[in-house]
Structure formats: structure tokens, C-alpha cells
Amino acid sequence: MNIRHEPRVPRSAARPCSSCEMTLTAPVAALEDVxxxxxxxxxxxxxxxxxxxxxxxxxxxxxxxxxxxxxxxETYEIVHSHAVGGVWEEHRRQLADFTREQLGMRLDRLERVLEIGPSVNPVAREIGFTRASVQYVDAMPKAPFDLGSREEYVCGVFPAAALKRPCDLVLASHIAEHAESLAAFVHGVAAHLKDGGLAILSIPDFQEWLERRYWNAITSEHLNYPLSEQVDELCERLGLTAQHHRFRGHSLFMALRHRAGQKPLVHQRVDTRALVIGWVQDINATVARMEAALSRSTQSVVVTGASHLAQYLTMMSPQVGQRAQFVVDNATSKHGQRLYGTDLRVRAFEALSALPEPLVIVPPSPYQQEMAEQVRGLNQHAVVVA
Ligand SMILES: [Zn+2]
Structure with missing residues (x-):
């Protein structure tokens, strides 16, 4: 696996931008064999x-x-059924609060709601409609939950699926980033809204993820990485307004409405090309630094984080991959499982206490410091590479 900014992956000629539809020039980076x-x-x-x-x-x-x-x-289904746990529960509650606040009216006044991509956890249910009919559209052949009397499920990929309209409210939580065309997706959302209707979207907070150099900032799972200013610009072109709310550096909530004659906003332009290049350089420098630490030691090697963290590190560096004995993670659901793409097994952090002087690699993430302290607490002879 490689992450590089001199792409070698073949690309299709004359690819249009997913938002402005102008022709894209040379790629800025490539991820190979991820x-x-x-x-x-x-x-x-x-x-x-x-x-x-x-x-x-x-x-x-x-x-x-x-x-x-x-x-x-197939990947989309698995990824979305994994979106459970503490942060996601909080995300759903906060997104429901944001929706109620933006609606600013009694919920029983709503007649028709559309939720795009509810997966196993519809946001519409968290909001709690008493009268409105709710239509769900998702890629799975049938709804992964039992439907109530006012609920209906349509199998399809938005915006191609035939759905009832116009709607008072359209919801899409962590869907727009998967769309083949961001412009077609947002245009489709607008086309399903009645006059005065509201669309609520949530996407990853990509500005935060890229600036903080999170290793999962760019993955095969997401096709679009809009920052708030790019959402604003796209909305302007489509005759919409967008209000934003940032949720804990995790997600960007957006409230979209048909525009009624306001002046377009003036946007600041983030240099996204530089942002991607900085991300690529940081990952490669970190991997090289960890390899150097490994070459100075002959001890057992363990990597923390049974996710992209251990995947990227062990797959980008054959040296780390060959010497790693197992991966530790705090999620009990992962214990005993295999790290996708590797032969490495996942164990509890407690497994570290039995090793004499393990070299424990803690890749950069928002949890790096916490995990490093956990390692030292379990084994005072452990050498932490962070
Ligand atoms: Zn563009």
C-alpha cells in the first residue's frame, strides 16, 4: 500500500468535478492498494x-x-452498519436537536418526510414524528429494521430512485460524501423540497480531519470531501441557502432551504490542494519515523488501533507489518477478529502486560495520548513509539 503525491494509478480522461462539473486536471495524490x-x-x-x-x-x-x-x-452497507457506538449515538441526538431547532415549528404540522440512507438507525425516529409519513431510501434490498404504519422503504440510490414529493423535510446523515455526483445529490435534495421546506445534511468535518492529519481523512469509502465554503458555493449555484453547525470536530451539520432573494455570500477559499499534499507528506513522514524506531529495537512489536491506524501503518510499511505480532484495541467487539487486509489478530490492551519489553506503536489519532498512557499503565517496561 502507498499514499503518494505523484500518482501512478491510471485515471479516466476528462473527469468532471463532482460539484462544479468543470474538467478536473491532474490528480493531486493517489492511494494505492488500500x-x-x-x-x-x-x-x-x-x-x-x-x-x-x-x-x-x-x-x-x-x-x-x-x-x-x-x-x-457492498462496502457502503458494511461501513454504515458499523456506524454505532458512543460518538454516533451522540451524533444522532444532536442532529435531531439541530433539525427540531431549524424546523422551528410543531412536529405535527409536517406531512411528508424523506430520509436518504437511514441504514440501521433512522434519524427520523430520533426526531419522533407523530403525524408525518416517512419514506426511506437506501441501497439495501430491504429495510434493516421493522417499519411502522406511517413508514415506507424504497430500495434505490438517491437521486435516481422514484420517491414521493414534495416533502416538508429531507434528511441525509453521512450520505452526500458517498454520492457519485455531489451536485446531482444536492440538486435532487432541493427538487424534493416543497416551498419553505427544509433539508438537513450531516457529513464528516473534512476540514478538521485534513487539518488534523487524521489518517482516515481520505479513504475509499468517501468520494466527496466538501468543506463548508464549498457547500455554500454549490448551494448558491442551485438557488439554496445553507446554515452550518460543527459537531465536535466529527461532523458538519447543514440546514438547506430554497433561497428567497438574498445576496450571495463572499467565500474564503481554502487551498485544498495544499491541504491534501500536507496530509500525504505527514502520513509518509510518520511511517518513516516509526520504521526508524523499529530498526533500533529487537523487541516484540504491537500496534494500537484495530482500524485504518494499524491497517495503514502495517500495510504501508512491510517492515512494521512483518514484525507486528498483534493489534490491541479497546473495542471488545473487535477482540479475536482479524484486521481487514492483514493476518493480524486483535487483542485487548491487557495482553500487553504479559510481554517482557514490548515496543508498542501508537499511530497518530485523537486518542493517541490516551492510548500511550494506557500502555504505560499496563506495562512499565513497554517502549511507546508515538
Ligand atoms: Zn469543481
Whole structure:
């Protein structure tokens, strides 16, 4: 696996931007042979694991970062059914609060609601409608939950699916970043709104993720990486207004409405090309630093974080991959599982206490310091490489 800014992955000629539809020029980076899934697999061996290579573009016209990885229904299903746990529960509650606040009216006045991509956890249910009919559209063949009397499920990919309209409210939580065309997606959302209707979207907070150099900032799972200013610009072109709310550096909530004659905003332009290049350089420098630490030691090697963290590190560096004995993670659901794309097994952090002087690699993430302290607490002879 490689992450580089001199792309070698073949690209399709004359690719249009997913937002402004102008022609994209040369890619700014490429991810080669990365695991199609971030995290663990329940399958014992890795013969069916999939790897993908794709280019990363920063549109020279509107700045949108995007990839040519393509949409894969199977991966999308697995990724979305994984979106459970503490942060996601809080995300759902906060998004429901944001929606109620933006609606600013009694919920029983709403007649029709559309939720795009509810997966196993519809936001519409968290909001709690008493009268409105709710239509769900998602890629799975049937709804992964039991439907109530006012609920209906349509299998399809938005905006191609035939759905009832016009709606008072359209919801889409962590869906727009998977769309083949961001412009077609947002245009489709607008086309389903009645006059005075509201659309609520949530996407990853890509500005935060890229600036903080999170290793999962760019993955095969996401095709579009809009920052708030690019959402504003796209909305302006489509006759919409957008209000934003940032949720804990995790997500960007957006309230979209048809525009009633306001002046377009003046945007600041983030240099997204430089942002992607900085991200690529930081990952490669970190991997090199960790390899150097490894070459100075002959001890057992353990990597923390049974996710993209251990995947990227062990797959980008054969040296780390060959010497790693196992991966530790705090999620009990991952214990005993195999790290997707590798032969490494996942164990509890407590497994570290039995090793004499382990070299424990803690890749950069928002949890790096916490995990390093946890390692030292379990084994005072452990050498932490962070
Ligand atoms: Zn563009």
C-alpha cells in the first residue's frame, strides 16, 4: 500500500468535478492498494479481502477534494452498519436537536418526510414524528429494521430512485460524501423540497480531519470531501441557502432551504490542494519515523488501533507489518477478529502486560495520548513509539 503525491494509478480522461462539473486536471495524490474496508473482518483468512487504488483530485475551479474510487454498494452497507457506538449515538441526538431547532415549528404540522440512507438507525425516529409519513431510501434490498404504519422503504440510490414529493423535510446523515455526483445529490435534495421546506445534511468535518492529519481523512469509502465554503458555493449555484453547525470536530451539520432573494455570500477559499499534499507528506513522514524506531529495537512489536491506524501503518510499511505480532484495541467487539487486509489478530490492551519489553506503536489519532498512557499503565517496561 502507498499514499503518494505523484500518482501512478491510471485515471479516466476528462473527469468532471463532482460539484462544479468543470474538467478536473491532474490528480493531486493517489492511494494505492488500500483496504476496501477500514477495521476488522469476521472471516478467518484474507483471501476475499479487497484492495482498491484511486486518485485524489482538488478541483482547480471550486476547490472540492474528490476521488475516483467509485461507489460500491457492498462496502457502503458494511461501513454504515458499523456506524454505532458512543460518538454516533451522540451524533444522532444532536442532529435531531439541530433539525427540531431549524424546523422551528410543531412536529405535527409536517406531512411528508424523506430520509436518504437511514441504514440501521433512522434519524427520523430520533426526531419522533407523530403525524408525518416517512419514506426511506437506501441501497439495501430491504429495510434493516421493522417499519411502522406511517413508514415506507424504497430500495434505490438517491437521486435516481422514484420517491414521493414534495416533502416538508429531507434528511441525509453521512450520505452526500458517498454520492457519485455531489451536485446531482444536492440538486435532487432541493427538487424534493416543497416551498419553505427544509433539508438537513450531516457529513464528516473534512476540514478538521485534513487539518488534523487524521489518517482516515481520505479513504475509499468517501468520494466527496466538501468543506463548508464549498457547500455554500454549490448551494448558491442551485438557488439554496445553507446554515452550518460543527459537531465536535466529527461532523458538519447543514440546514438547506430554497433561497428567497438574498445576496450571495463572499467565500474564503481554502487551498485544498495544499491541504491534501500536507496530509500525504505527514502520513509518509510518520511511517518513516516509526520504521526508524523499529530498526533500533529487537523487541516484540504491537500496534494500537484495530482500524485504518494499524491497517495503514502495517500495510504501508512491510517492515512494521512483518514484525507486528498483534493489534490491541479497546473495542471488545473487535477482540479475536482479524484486521481487514492483514493476518493480524486483535487483542485487548491487557495482553500487553504479559510481554517482557514490548515496543508498542501508537499511530497518530485523537486518542493517541490516551492510548500511550494506557500502555504505560499496563506495562512499565513497554517502549511507546508515538
Ligand atoms: Zn469543481
Amino acid at each position: 483496504p476496501a474496508l477500514l477495521g476488522c473482518s469476521q472471516r478467518a483468512d484474507r483471501t476475499t479481502d479487497q484492495f482498491v487504488s484511486f486518485n485524489v483530485y482538488a478541483c482547480p475551479h471550486c476547490g472540492l477534494v474528490q476521488t475516483d474510487a467509485g461507489f460500491d454498494v
